[in-house]
Amino acid sequence: MDITPIPRYLKNYYLASFFNIKFMPMKKFIGLFLVLLIITVSAMAGGYQVRLQGQKQTGIGLIGTPFKFGASSIFYNPGALSMMESKYSFSLGVSPIFSTAFFQKSGSDYQAQTDNATGTPFYFYGAAKVSDKLAVGLGIYTPYGSSTTWDDDWAGQMLIQNIVLQSVYFQPTLSYQINEKLGIGAGFTYVTGNVDLNKALPYNDNSEANLEGSTSNYGYNIGVFFQANEKLSLGVDYRSKVMMEIEDGDATFIVPASLSTSIPATNKFNAELPLPANLDFGLAYQLNEKLMLAAEVNWVMWGTYDSLTFTFKESGDLLNSSSPRGYKDSWIVRIGAEYKLNEKIIIRAGGYYDPAPTNELYFNPETISLNTIVYTLGLTYKPTEKLCVDLSYIQTFGLEAEKSYEPENFSGKYKAQSYIPGIGITYSF
């Protein structure tokens, strides 16, 4: 599918608003959302995790657990959902990711850079309070994904030429307010995912393998929200690991005719890829009527991603591979602030440091995850009491580092950057 019209469409949207032209009509926007639903791809720092699941949270350093921002709590902290102030809340948004990774081969003047497709993580949340204490909701969001496209003939072509990893989470959620201060919540997650990758084979110039597969699995998301006093709120959330087990994925091999007897052109493969668990703890402090400060710590349990193994149905002796990844758990520390300019405008800013979960010796260019510094900006405009238009902008800086993938003796300097504008709306009544 051709995805180029999407960013252009969004760009027009930004320009239109910049020149004070009327906002896009709602209908059109929903149409756009549906298109994005089909083509979700994304890429960001921290392995292949993407936390852009709410524009308000994105603007404030991607902190989410200590807030009751309404329906988007379904992802960030189901415990806070029952604390929402309106009876109904709907929220949807998208954050196109424009990312580039740079590479400089060790000991050589060879350079390459990615030409990644624009990632489009999106979210949709709907929630309703069925009683004073109980809220139900449904979230559809995309917390994992990546898109990395190197030139087909780049130096690391035997490791990876391009890869797209996508996942969509569907999460029905229940949240219960134990008392005015304490809310708990839990969601069941149904996850669908797919992967599509190409790598060159060391025979002739155009020899390559394509692996494509999809799968689904289940997980959960539980959270607790605590409003300690008028000023201080705390939240903790745990999202379970989901193992994406691909069975009978389609493998296509383009090899010279003379090798076609040992390497069949089409084949089936099994592989599994973990979407790791997260434990988040955050707190927010309302300094005065206008200013709120917040901080959060995320424990991302990447340690589970130890190796990537492909087993093939035919010619397994020749084709099966297990290559180490050796990821380690990472700790992300986030800070953010929110300032109410007036009744209609709230602005936000934040930042965080996201240490790479990747292993020094097993850094595979399929996932360019570096120690990353990020700043975030956000703005909420409330044209009416019920409607919020949420804008965000974040920029990530993957710090230059020398990395290698030892088993294939491939090493070099990497650097990465991305800029991610985001837009969403929340309608509560």
Add this chain to the structure above:
Amino acid sequence: MTMKYINLFFLMIIILITSCKSEIDDFDATAGSADFTTYLAFGNSLTAGYSSGALSSSGQKYSYPSILAQQFKKVGMQGEFKQPMMPTENGVGLRFSSSGFVFNTRYILGYKQDCLGQVSLSAVSSDPNASQADLQAQLFNSVADDGPFNNVGVPGLKSTDAISPISLFNPFYARFKSENSNYVLDEVSIINPSFFTLWLGSNDVLLYALTGGTGDDITDVGDYSTAMDSVVNRLTKNGAKGAIANIPEITSIPVFTTVPYNALVLTDQNTVDALNAGYAVYNATMEGLGLDYRINFTIGPNALVISDTTMPVPGVLAFRQIKSSELLILSLPQDSIKCAFWGSMIAIPKQYTLIESQIETINQAISGYNNKISEIANLYSLALVDMNTYLTKFETGMVFDGMEFNTKYVTGGLFGLGGDHLNPRGYAVIANHFIDAINRKFSANIPQVNLSDFQGTHFP
């Protein structure tokens, strides 16, 4: 008022997006203490870019000196690096055969039918229609007018040839010889390099080894030393710096390791019995002579019967089964084993084998040459490129950028189809090893080349 804030927000984002540009700094190429202004490469067929059994324009393009010159340009090399280019992509090769010299084109991988009617992947001529006369004309056609040449790599050149008019009889030299040169080494003074690479000595053992000791003598280590002294003296005369590569263990290259010692596969008990019966007299005679030689066959792979004139027996009995430590040469016509009883009823002629004593002599010579090369490197402060140690690493296999390399024929990815020279990607590996040694010796920072930019073995 409200819109102003929103507009400010967008303005800020636009400024942030347009202001961010973060690429990796360019590689800082430096020459260190060497001067690469004028580069000259001196050596034999490896230096010339001989590949897949021939010297061809397609191979010369990826000679290691040509690859090095591309990189030296980034650290001050001036002008063009000139090579005496062959007129065609398929080129011309020269090999010994029982009927004298034979010309051939470059080999490519293709399908060949053997005497049993089985078709398999083999090295075949890239231009089966080329006539001997055409190929000879190509090779004898002088390109001297395009010179002088920076690549003085002469296929077939031995160390002693470099300083002797005998090199004039080598058509690979005759085709680009400068008017004022008396022999190959004189070409150096015409270019007058500021930096050189020298890799010379393989042929001093290889021409002997490739013919099973029948076609040439191994150069005496003393003669090698004398010749190399002259060569290095001339190369360094005007203060040039350079790199010298030593000689790899030639017996570990595919031309000697592809045909297994036990290439005779027997599947039929009757044949086994008939052969054993046929050798009963031989075995009894050897026993009678008090010698350990026995010839014995079983179902499965069997050691081939080879001719060995070093045996302490009369000529008619000078054959035996080959030992697992001995080598067969790729030039051995394997159809003769399958269909003409070579290795079973007929002893394989000695031009296709290297027996233990020959291998030992070869290795002793190489070790003597390499001692001399180390001595020269020390004395003249040259970068020593240790190809001998490097090649042993490829015997177990090396991986670069996800590509595996080893010393196996065809699948090893390093050697061309001749089994004795490298393919373009293999020459790039060699060039990078030169760069490594040069960088270390002269504190330079010359960038290595990206191996996947070069063609490995091309499968049909």
